[in-house]
Amino acid sequence: MEETPQHCLSRLPDNSALKQQELPAHRLYFTARRVLFVFFTTGIFCLCMGIILILSARSTQEIEINYTRICANCAKLRENASNFDKECTCSIPFYLSGKMMGNVYMYYKLYGFYQNLYRYVRSRSNRQLVGKDVKAVEDCAPFKMSDNKTPIVPCGAIANSMFNDTIILSHNINSSVQIKVPMLKSGLTWWTDKYVKFQNPSSKNLADEFRGTTKPPNWPKPIYDLDKKDPRNNGFLNDDFIVWMRAAAFPTFKKLYGRLNRTHHFIEGLPAGNYSFNITYNFPVTRFQGEKSVVLSTLTWCGGNSLFLGLAYTVTGAITWLVSFAMMAIHITLKNKQMSFFHQ
């Protein structure tokens, strides 16, 4: 008989808040005071933020020079693939009206280049790029092997189509004196790219490691010969190469080409004056109706010179204020109505 109550107890469900669905709950109750307070403060915050962002974006300076058309003869030359070994250079003078203070960055910008094409994005071998097995080319179709069945290094469509114009900026102090503006080719990449994603095979002589492989068909020189001046900037660790290999998400994109080395004459940035870009035109874009340009730009704490974020903040703030005034009006009229209703 004594077992019965125990049995009963065991079948009685637990009296816990979860099981009885009595967990504490809170429902936001939108009182006018709270809502309006939140709206006005948010509005103020957004407006301030917007103004700050716009101001800082406007404080940046940017120069973009589209050289697809300017170097028309070079473009024409490059349309024919058989002219690959003919060098073509092109000089573009321009006048910098104001000083560019601080760090100046140089970009190349491509229009209509689909680096985000599915098959294009897939056409790379990360195993190869990390330096473990330079002959790992499985994923690189259609640029796996050269015609005589030697694996391509670096393989794949991305690597093969690497941007290979050289751009040199020079400062024309007067008509006779030209100074080459010193540009750093280091520090252009993400840290993870340089130290994790891209690694050279561990050997002192890169050429030895890459023996038995061949260069991509579009390349004039092999991977271990990319930078003649700086031996550490060769192989997979070449900054230009790494920058190119990070495929852009949109068909119009700009990629970092170099940053100003602030020494001597350029210690404060780029002074105003006449400059020119001396471009070795190698990369054909007219064949796919693309365009390319070179960009000089300074940065602020919040990025480049895009006004979008600042405008978005300003607009949001303004709308928030408008809406809060509207809500206040509605609330007050309703309240008066209710009051009069009660008084009746």
Place this chain on the structure above:
Amino acid sequence: MFCFMVEMERIVKANDREYNEKFQYADNRIHTSKYNILTFLPINLFEQFQRVANAYFLCLLILQLIPEISSLTWFTTIVPLVLVITMTAVKDATDDYFRHKSDNQVNNRQSEVLIDSKLQNEKWMNVKVGDIIKLENNQFVAADLLLLSSSEPHGLCYVETAELDGETNLKVRHALSVTSELGADINRLARFDGIVVCEAPNNKLDKFMGILSWKDSKHSLNNEKIILRGCILRNTSWCFGMVIFAGPDTKLMQNSGKTKFKRTSIDRLMNTLVLWIFGFLICLGIILAIGNSIWESQIGDQFRTFLFWNEGEKSSVFSGFLTFWSYIIILNTVVPISLYVSMEVIRLGHSYFINWDRKMYYSRKATPAEARTTTLNEELGQIEYIFSDKTGTLTQNIMTFKRCSINGRIYGEVPDDLDQKTEITQEKEPVDFLVKSQADREFQFFDHNLMESIKMGDPKVHEFLRVLALCHTVMSEENSAGELIYQVQSPDEGALVTAARNFGFIFKSRTPETITIEELGTLVTYQLLAFLDFNNTRKRMSVIVRNPEGQIKLYSKGADTILFEKLHPSNEVLLSLTSDHLSEFAGEGLRTLAIAHRDLDDKYFKEWHKMLEDANAATEERDERIAGLYEEIERDLMLLGATAVEDKLQEGVIETVTSLSLANIKIWVLTGDKQETAINIGYACNMLTDDMNDVFVIAGNNAVEVREELRKAKENLSGQNRNVSNGHVVCEKKQQLELDSIVEETVTGDYALIINGHSLAHALESDVKSDLLELACMCKTVVCCRVTPLQKAQVVELVKKYRNAVTLAIGDGANDVSMIKSAHIGVGISGQEGLQAVLASDYSFAQFRYLQRLLLVHGRWSYFRMCKFLCYFFYKNFAFTLVHFWFGFFCAFSAQIALDTSYWTFINHVFIWGSIAVYFSILFTMHSNGIFGIFPNQFPFVGNARHSLTQKCIWLVILLTTVASVLPVVVFRFLKVNLYPTLSDQIRRWQKAQKKARPPSSRRPRTRRSSSRRSGYAFAHQEGYGELITSGKNMRAKNPPPTSGLEKTHYNSTSWIENLCKKTTDTVSSFGQDKTVKL
């Protein structure tokens, strides 16, 4: 060998298995399970892939295995698919396992079968058609049997059919006289070789037609000779029967509806939605494919400097074609497969909430509520119609003697009633009965005044109790412990006799000529001179007895309306007083009876008795003459008082019914019980009230009558309606309504419809259906009485099909199983003896009142939560997928993904399960240097997260996005509360104001139904028992009945059974309309 022909008639030969095997009759094994070990996998998989979503994802999986098309890895689809399918399969398997178990349990029950002239124990499943089996008292009947002989005289036996029709009173079955002579003689039984030719298996519980040919003579068989599977043998120590129908052919199994796969309406909505979304997906795919073709031909051609095409892939159209399939794969998340998994999980959670609910735990029987089906929870919030069984569901099937009015004085006031009656409240302990040893312990009575009156020796009170102890058809028996046990044929009669017993007038025993009672300690034997039996036109019952002093007395009890007409004019004052009391009783939902007596003078009685004998011997107009004689003697009665018996409702039924109807849920009562009983309960639980404008009773006996009655009721209703609305009658309108276009007319006023089983059978015919449904839906309450289990299911189907409403059926017995199965949601009352209802149900709990919480709390919450979840899910998937559509325009429609979808499904799940932390840890892991070092090709995202999250710009964008998405919602909510406040908003505001104004005062309004309705003669009672008693056929002859000076009433002993049968078929079991009685 398998016979495809439909069985037209059945030929069975007793004790001849070889002969019967020719016909390939089903054996007694039952299968309710769906699969066995071998068939489980193929059948289950086939069933599962019939679901749209599963099939869709199978196709998707196949697409993904084609490398040209595949833009995502194959495991992103197969993992959720396999998960869904395994989960469902495991659930199906466990369900089926339990069905196997219960099948086995039933199939392995033992019964005694006569094989090779010996009684052998056999399992039920091995019983074959034509076998003769022996049943013992309180055993379940194994198959549908032809009763051959029994321990009782004349081959009588008693069965309880509660499992079949829900009625708890005992039914009599009797064997043919030729077979009842076989008795328990095994050798003779073994030689029995009769051939039964009868109808094919069917589901009619109250009909059987057949012929037994034995020894060159033919005997016709009817339902009286058949014991059905599911019955329990009672009060009969043994009986022999021959198996006619076995296993799936039995009427019980034929009545159990098919198990149906139940779906919620959200499920159905989801299926159509999935189809629409699929169409949408195809559209997106086509747009993108066209875009790709155009791009390839215009721009892509020139781009081949950097990306060669393989040979043979030159055509831009072909590229577009491939792109189409690739996008179908990429965008597949718009059709949400994980949604199905997540929905199942949420529903499972809700089921657990139901199981855990302490407010649905019935402590007296230690039964918690149980959600047996985990997939229907949100449907609970959508119920529009409830179909309820009566006995055991609404009522406890306990009759208790509650109150009485004796000689104009009421006894047994309900203690905590109105103010002027509070004198009893001080002494709440029940009455201490006089003869404790004899009293029934469960009986309680709270009014001590009655006891006082008895002790004072009030002659009227004594006479009153004497009537209760004498005028009935109860049989007494002493059990092994020496306690007095009453065998009652109707529970309310039992309540009355038990009440008399506890007040000191103990019915001890009876013989055909005498009734012995113990009156306050002294044994008194009355001679039973005549027994004026109950029937449905008379609605009363009388006995004429001679007491030891030699006085002849007529004691009568019956429906007040009938009995009051028979009273002596001197009763006028008492009559009006008692009448008031009766109204009060009826107002409380009690079943009332009036009690009267008459002193007869010796000479008069003798004359009357002689006339009665003449009438009995007459061949013509016998019944009419007897009825006239009864009428003649039952007059000038002296009123003693009235009794009120409570058909005890389950706890909280009234409140539940009220709140459910407040929620606009319609409750239909479907019961196998009699019309009066059903109506009574309707009144007791406030479904029927006096305030109702009209109560229609449909009791036609053929299709035409039923249709007429329905039409009339409808006209009546719309006529009254117009009266109400316009003030004058508008001319009759032709009502030719199509079945599927039934519009719910707005009806002012409350109406109720009461329809009995026979009429229902006609009303469910195709052309009358619409009338019935239309009328029923306009009524507030519908009561169907005397319905068979299958009819219950048919009614549910009718409403389900033509009203498109969500239905719920609740019941406790095997007779409710088919209804429970066919309703959208079946609820079983657990904690009782029979388990069938619970096993077939989707939810089970111990009390009807828990329905309120199940529907109004759990159902509502489940529905809300599910809807919120679905909205969020669709939003999320669309937001995620449409980004890819958009991105398609920037990536040359090349099916490149903008976000790494391959891991999204996985991350998605973790996210849903509530862990942003897990999300970030996985994100960072996948973007970590380590994993890149191991799988450089699979995880090329190293540095992305780190680089982007360190930029201030990103955080500003996140912040702005948050502000821009949250603020509109806040505005919307704020304005909604201000401009269009919902009821709950108003209430909340009101509550706030109240809180400020003053502390809340708890005042509970108490409602008491006031009704002037008189209950009719409320006996669940049949004619014929009077004859059984006076003829002594149902009594075992222990000692020869004492000879009395009076001439005995003689009945022809061979004809009494025929007499009984004839009477029962003629009996009008309701107020003169329903012409059938089920025995």
